[in-house]
Amino acid sequence: MGKDIKTIGVLTSGGDAPGMNAAIRAVVRQAISKGKKVKGIKRGYAGLLDEEIVDLEAKHVSDIIQRGGTMLLTARCPEFKEPEVQQQAAEICRKHGIDGMVIIGGDGSFRGAQKLAAQGINTIGIPGTIDLDIACTDYTIGFDTAVNTAMQAIDKIRDTSTSHERCSIIEVMGRSAGYIALWCGLANGAERILLPEKYNYDEQKIVNSIIENRKRGKKHYIIINAEGIGHSTSLARRIEAATGMEARATILGHMQRGGSPTCKDRVYASTMGAYAVDILCEGKSKRIVSYRDGKFCDDDVDEALAMTKDISDYQYSIAKNLSI
Ligand SMILES: Nc1ncnc2c1ncn2[C@@H]1O[C@H](COP(=O)(O)OP(=O)(O)O)[C@@H](O)[C@H]1O
Ligand SMILES: O=P(O)(O)OC[C@H]1O[C@](O)(COP(=O)(O)O)[C@@H](O)[C@@H]1O
Ligand SMILES: [Mg+2]
Numbered sequence: 001m002g003k004d005i006k007t008i009g010v011l012t013s014g015g016d017a018p019g020m021n022a023a024i025r026a027v028v029r030q031a032i033s034k035g036k037k038v039k040g041i042k043r044g045y046a047g048l049l050d051e052e053i054v055d056l057e058a059k060h061v062s063d064i065i066q067r068g069g070t071m072l073l074t075a076r077c078p079e080f081k082e083p084e085v086q087q088q089a090a091e092i093c094r095k096h097g098i099d100g101m102v103i104i105g106g107d108g109s110f111r112g113a114q115k116l117a118a119q120g121i122n123t124i125g126i127p128g129t130i131d132l133d134i135a136c137t138d139y140t141i142g143f144d145t146a147v148n149t150a151m152q153a154i155d156k157i158r159d160t161s162t163s164h165e166r167c168s169i170i171e172v173m174g175r176s177a178g179y180i181a182l183w184c185g186l187a188n189g190a191e192r193i194l195l196p197e198k199y200n201y202d203e204q205k206i207v208n209s210i211i212e213n214r215k216r217g218k219k220h221y222i223i224i225n226a227e228g229i230g231h232s233t234s235l236a237r238r239i240e241a242a243t244g245m246e247a248r249a250t251i252l253g254h255m256q257r258g259g260s261p262t263c264k265d266r267v268y269a270s271t272m273g274a275y276a277v278d279i280l281c282e283g284k285s286k287r288i289v290s291y292r293d294g295k296f297c298d299d300d301v302d303e304a305l306a307m308t309k310d311i312s313d314y315q316y317s318i319a320k321n322l323s324i
Contacts, residue, residue, distance in 0.1 A: 005122070005281050007037040009053070009098040011072060013044035013105035013112065016257055017128045017142025018068040019265030020104055025061040026273025027102050032058050034281055039098055044105070045112055046077040048089050053096050065266055068145070068259045074105075080112050090119030100280040102273070104128040104141070107305070110288060114301045122285035124276040125301065128269075130257055133177035135307035136299045137290035141272070144264040146173070146256045147183045153252055154188040154222070161220040167210060167239055167247040169223045171232040173256050178311055180256070181226035186315065191221045191323045196228030197311045203235070207242040214245065221245065271296055 010027045012020050028038045040060075042052035064071050079085050093101060093116075100122035103113045106129030113123045127134045130146035150172050161168040174180040178195030185193030191213060192206060210221050225232050232249035240247040261269070272289045275296055279287060288304040290297050299307075 005036060005099045007039060007097050008100050008102060008277060008280060009039045009041055009093060009096070010056070010102045011041035011044055011048060011104070012070040012074045012128065013103060013109035014074065014076060015106065015129060016068075016070045016074050017130050017140070018145035018257070018259055018261035019141040019269035020070040020074075020128050021061075021064040021067050022261060022266045022269035023104050023126055023128065023141055023273035024070065024072060025065055026270040027277055028056045028061045029058055030274040030277040034277065036277070036281070039096060040072050043073045044075040044077055044109070045080040045089065046075040047073070048092060049077070049080075049085065051092055051096070065270070066260050068257075068261060070104075076108075080115075083115075086112075086115040086119055090116060090121050093121050100124065100285070102126060102276045102280070106131065106140070107134055110134070110301060110305060114286070114305065117286040117301060122280060123301070124280050124285070124298075125288040125304075126269075126272045126276050127288065127290070130180065131174050131177050132179035133175060134288075134304075135309040136288055136304035137292060139268055139291035141265060141269045142257070142261070143179065145259060145262045147180055147187065148262055149259055150180060150184050150252055150256050151187045153255065154184055154190075154224070157250055158188065158220065158222060161222060161248075164246060165219050167221040167223065167236070167243070167245050169225050169232045169236050169239075169247065169249040171225045171227060171230065171249065171251040173227050173252070176228040178226045178228065181224050182311055182315060182319065185224040185319050186322070188222060188224065189323065190224045190319075191218070192223045193316070193319055194223060194225045194229050195311055195316070196226050198316060199229055203238060203242075207239065210239065210243045210245055214243075
């Protein structure tokens with residue numbers, strides 16, 4: 001069946017993530033090394049529907065491994081949830097001679113991949129999202145860069161927070177998942193971490209803790225708040241009123257999604273890109289490339305999307321102990 005794959009399509013979808021370019025480069029060059037042709041689809045599923053399809057040769061992916069963002073551009077395409085649109089997309093793939101598609105994106109993009117596979121297109125997904133919110137994998141492209149970027153920003157905020165003896169609330173991305181918040185909380189030694197998976201909205205507890213910490217001589221109080229909880233600015237106002245400690249909120253926003261990928265993101269994204277081509281050429285389809293328990297592997301899309309994972313209770317509990 002693998003020998004039937006002559007042309008591989010590749011697209012990026014959903015939020016961009018640093019390392020996506022490394023994955024695109026790996027797909028293109030691994031495919032070429034196996035004698036396959038590659039077509040790049042611009043702007044995710046939206047570009048597929050608009051037939052924004054270009055031939056990709058080895059030279060087209062030079063000088064991108066170190067760059068954030070995605071050279072193929074990305075988009076969110078709400079209409080891709082409609083069955084007739086998915087059918088149209090499959091017909092476009094066939095029209096352009098695309099025998100297999102590599103889809104680099106997050107959980108939403110994998111639902112699109114699942115539907116394309118149901119329309120008879122060979123599809124392989126690669127997890128690309130800063131949020132780490134894909135259950136089948138311990139690694140997603142971009143998370144490592146995003147948490148390092150956020151950590152460095154929070155270090156800077158800590159300097160000014162200490163100097164002014166303030167409470168600083170820093171809101172990090174993650175959609176409804178708290179992985180970025182938990183990692184930053186641990187890496188930045190935050191006094192408190194608010195995670196959508198754990199938070200019980202007991203603000204009085206936070207207020208009491210701030211007052212206690214001040215009595216013990218702490219110069220600042222850093223709260224990492226996850227986007228899934230949000231409302232950091234109003235929380236800062238309430239904390240200031242209740243504690244008398246000046247409070248400021250910073251929403252880090254899209255700066256977390258940009259920038260040059262870390263070594264880990266380049267290496268893992270390259271490995272996943274090549275792996276996706278390998279399994280497509282072996283005749284596999286409807287799979288998600290994952291990294292689990294220290295190994296690269298692949299899972300059926302339906303099974304992958306049905307899996308669940310949660311924040312580590314242990315890491316969350318030690319974060320509390322380490323912040324005293
Ligand atoms: N249930 C679905 N069925 C088909 N396509 C979907 C579905 N959910 C999301 N998609 C497609 O995937 C795109 C990216 O999803 P989104 O959740 O925004 O980002 P991510 O893939 O990074 O999680 C959506 O804009 C849409 O085109
Ligand atoms: O770029 P937008 O449309 O503002 O979306 C913001 C969302 O995208 C993310 O940065 C990445 O999410 P996805 O990878 O699922 O697209 C989330 O953390 C955030 O909630
Ligand atoms: Mg997502």
